[in-house]
Amino acid sequence: MDKIASFTIDHIKLEPGLYVSRIDKFGDAFITTFDIRITSPNDEPVLNTAELHTIEHLCATFARNDREWAERIVYFGPMGCRTGCYLLVEGKLSSKEMVPFMTKMFEFVRDFEGDIPGAKPEECGNYLDQNLPMAKYVARRYLENTLYNIDDAHLNYPA
Secondary structure, three states: OOOOHHHHOOOOOOOOEEEEEEEEEEOOEEEEEEEEEOOOOOOOOOOOHHHHHHHHHHHHHHHHHOOOOHHHEEEEEEOOOOOEEEEEEEOOOOHHHHHHHHHHHHHHHHHOOOOOOOOOOOOOOOOOOOOHHHHHHHHHHHHHHOHHHOOHHHOOOOO
8 A cells, every 4th residue: 555645754853833734636626734733743742632622623613613714624623643633625725825824723722711612412422521721721832832933844844
């Protein structure tokens, strides 16, 4: 079997950032997959499932309700390795184009108060596995350490 694209990225060199993981074409439509890398793989602790689950609920809700982007959002969800998330968006896009949207999304998580959307037993298969305080901490850290001062080295996968 061929190795999938995400396994060809050197995860030893990979740092937190916002990367285009792949761009796929379906007929006349393009889908861009973004690698939202929140922690440094194999270097920092991975995210616990509870805060990652909360980030998923909040980011997916935000993305699908954003006036500019809602119609183009295909999917938002966690990476299996728990070092970040994937966002799939209709269109052929660059990481740099998505920084303002990502910043607004993670500010939404950082500032969120109240009941976590979709965190009731009838809405979620693991509704108790949530941690809003840690999700807010992770969002603040990603904003301050990555998104607010992002440079080309954290917008393009390392060579």
